[in-house]
Amino acid sequence: MPKLLRHLLKLVGVLAIVAWSLVPIGLIAMSSFKADRDIFSTSGTFAFAPTFANYEALWSRWGDFFFGLWNSFLVTLGATVLAVGVSLLAGFAYSRFASKGLQASAFFLIFIRLIPPIVITLPLFPVVNWLGLNDTHFVLIVLYATFFVSLGTVVMRTFIDQIPRELDEAAMMDGASQMQIIAKVILPMAAQGMLAVSVFVIVYAWNEFLFAFIFTTTKAKTAPLVISEMIGAVEGVEWGVLFAASTVQLVPVLAFVILMQKHLVAGLTAGAVKG
Amino acid sequence: MSARTPLSAIALVSPVQLMIGGIIFLPAIYVFWLSLNQSSFGQAASFVGFANYAKVLGDAYFWKALVNTVIVVAVVVHVELLLGLGMALFFASGVPFRPLLLAIVLAPYAVSEVSAVVMWRFLFEPDVGMMSRLLLSLGLPPIEWAVNPSHGLAMVSLLSIWLHLPFSFIILYAARLSIPSDLYEAAAIDGASPWTSFRRVTLPLLMPALLIAALFRYIFAFRLFSEVWLMTGGGPARSTEVMAVYLYLEAFRYNAFGPAAATGWLLVLASLLLALFYLRRLYKETFARA
Numbered sequence: 131m132p133k134l135l136r137h138l139l140k141l142v143g144v145l146a147i148v149a150w151s152l153v154p155i156g157l158i159a160m161s162s163f164k165a166d167r168d169i170f171s172t173s174g175t176f177a178f179a180p181t182f183a184n185y186e187a188l189w190s191r192w193g194d195f196f197f198g199l200w201n202s203f204l205v206t207l208g209a210t211v212l213a214v215g216v217s218l219l220a221g222f223a224y225s226r227f228a229s230k231g232l233q234a235s236a237f238f239l240i241f242i243r244l245i246p247p248i249v250i251t252l253p254l255f256p257v258v259n260w261l262g263l264n265d266t267h268f269v270l271i272v273l274y275a276t277f278f279v280s281l282g283t284v285v286m287r288t289f290i291d292q293i294p295r296e297l298d299e300a301a302m303m304d305g306a307s308q309m310q311i312i313a314k315v316i317l318p319m320a321a322q323g324m325l326a327v328s329v330f331v332i333v334y335a336w337n338e339f340l341f342a343f344i345f346t347t348t349k350a351k352t353a354p355l356v357i358s359e360m361i362g363a364v365e366g367v368e369w370g371v372l373f374a375a376s377t378v379q380l381v382p383v384l385a386f387v388i389l390m391q392k393h394l395v396a397g398l399t400a401g402a403v404k405g
Numbered sequence: 406m407s408a409r410t411p412l413s414a415i416a417l418v419s420p421v422q423l424m425i426g427g428i429i430f431l432p433a434i435y436v437f438w439l440s441l442n443q444s445s446f447g448q449a450a451s452f453v454g455f456a457n458y459a460k461v462l463g464d465a466y467f468w469k470a471l472v473n474t475v476i477v478v479a480v481v482v483h484v485e486l487l488l489g490l491g492m493a494l495f496f497a498s499g500v501p502f503r504p505l506l507l508a509i510v511l512a513p514y515a516v517s518e519v520s521a522v523v524m525w526r527f528l529f530e531p532d533v534g535m536m537s538r539l540l541l542s543l544g545l546p547p548i549e550w551a552v553n554p555s556h557g558l559a560m561v562s563l564l565s566i567w568l569h570l571p572f573s574f575i576i577l578y579a580a581r582l583s584i585p586s587d588l589y590e591a592a593a594i595d596g597a598s599p600w601t602s603f604r605r606v607t608l609p610l611l612m613p614a615l616l617i618a619a620l621f622r623y624i625f626a627f628r629l630f631s632e633v634w635l636m637t638g639g640g641p642a643r644s645t646e647v648m649a650v651y652l653y654l655e656a657f658r659y660n661a662f663g664p665a666a667a668t669g670w671l672l673v674l675a676s677l678l679l680a681l682f683y684l685r686r687l688y689k690e691t692f693a694r695a
Contacts, residue, residue, distance in 0.1 A: 140500065144500060144501065147495075148506070148509055151510055151512050151513055152509060152512065154513075154521070154525060155513075155516065155524065157524065158520075158523060158527060161527070215420075216420040216424065217421065219421070220420070220421040220422075222417060223414040226414075227410070227413075227414040230410075232410055232418070235418060235422055237688060238422070239421070240684075240687060244673070244676040244680050245433045246627070246628040246672050248628065248649045248669070249432075249433055249652075249672055250429055250432040250433055252432075252436055252662065252665055254432055255656075276425060279425060280425060308413050333515060337517030338517075339518050339519055339630075340631060354518070357517075357519045358519050361526075369527065376524070379519075380515065384516070387511060388515075394575075398572065398579075399575070399576070
């Protein structure tokens, strides 16, 4: 193939990939700065007078949304700390100990990922109500963390496997306890793995819809749930305000994913190869 | 390896095991019990055997949802793997601004299902959306996702592919990068054409990663809920429901907990069946390493 043609084909490929990934995102981000009359105008795709009207409307009329963002933040923080913490402990155990029972429980970790989340909402819904935990941050934190601890443990084990055992043995000689070894030796060196696990949990908890939809109504309502209410608002979709909300919800997690790209890739490969 | 597990190891794994055991495993088992009973909120359960299964299997909406799910899963997973494979090979052949392009490819991973629905509904809004206008200017019929069931499912599939392509791509790209380049050099010296070296080197070595990616995507695509719920709500006239939406409606709208639980167990069984070969291999590996 002539060189020029190859370069041309490559360029077309790159443009197609960029368009596929970015047009949907870019379009709503851009349209969130458009006045209503410009949103669907053919001439104003790029040429328009930017306005903050949609953001002002979002602020004044959908205070719920910002409350939802705050709830999302709390739930994401809680779920991440919980999931990363317990995954670190379990990952350490699976990396450093071996026994029949442990092998069986490692198998159980992976097996459990086959159960669809919606199935367990049936028995959990009445129990959560009975415990008075309905519409609390707590219930979402525990659910989100639980659905990521098995992947988290597998990823942590993969990362901890790479830390030389001699280091824990040396610390043990110095009289360090198990918890001290984890805190002083393993934790600093497993930071990469912990970041990888936290990327998964953060993206999941920040964006999750199903559990939030079933288990929260007002007090612990998360941002995606508020956006879904905006889609279904009776008076028809107010596109501009909806775009502003989607953009605000998306920007932090998008920036985070791009920043953490390396860890995301490392975690995905570690998690998928092993389990 | 010892037969006994040290106490400290038990203590370390117990938080994780208690969480998945108490919140996922036991409730899932309890769903089986629920599926054998007739119950609703605030009502004592009464044992009915397999009547709920008979009821579900006799429900035309269940079969509609099952067929929809199978079609959407088949389309989504296979198109996604094909695109992911193509992109992985494209990246491996050398692309300009690789780190930046990689970040762009990963971007949809950060997008919530809710926002993705907003984006794609906007693109395909009848008459005025950018894609609708593009189709119109090409003389093609519009996508009427709100009224035409197959168009609705097509939108859901498109949206799912868009959201999950980064996952399939990363798995395949990482696997492609781990193929040593001297294999390709050797193939080139032997006079292999690009197609031959793809078929004889790339494809066989990528096969494990392809299978893993396919398995994970089958299992996760099978749970599809939010995209459908937010795009079509299962309508018009319950024509675009998928399994998870059917289950949700049975349980939380029609208060039919028994049939919903039966549907849930059928979902679990289907997932296990899909993953059977993988579980078997994993089981052997897990205990062989011991």
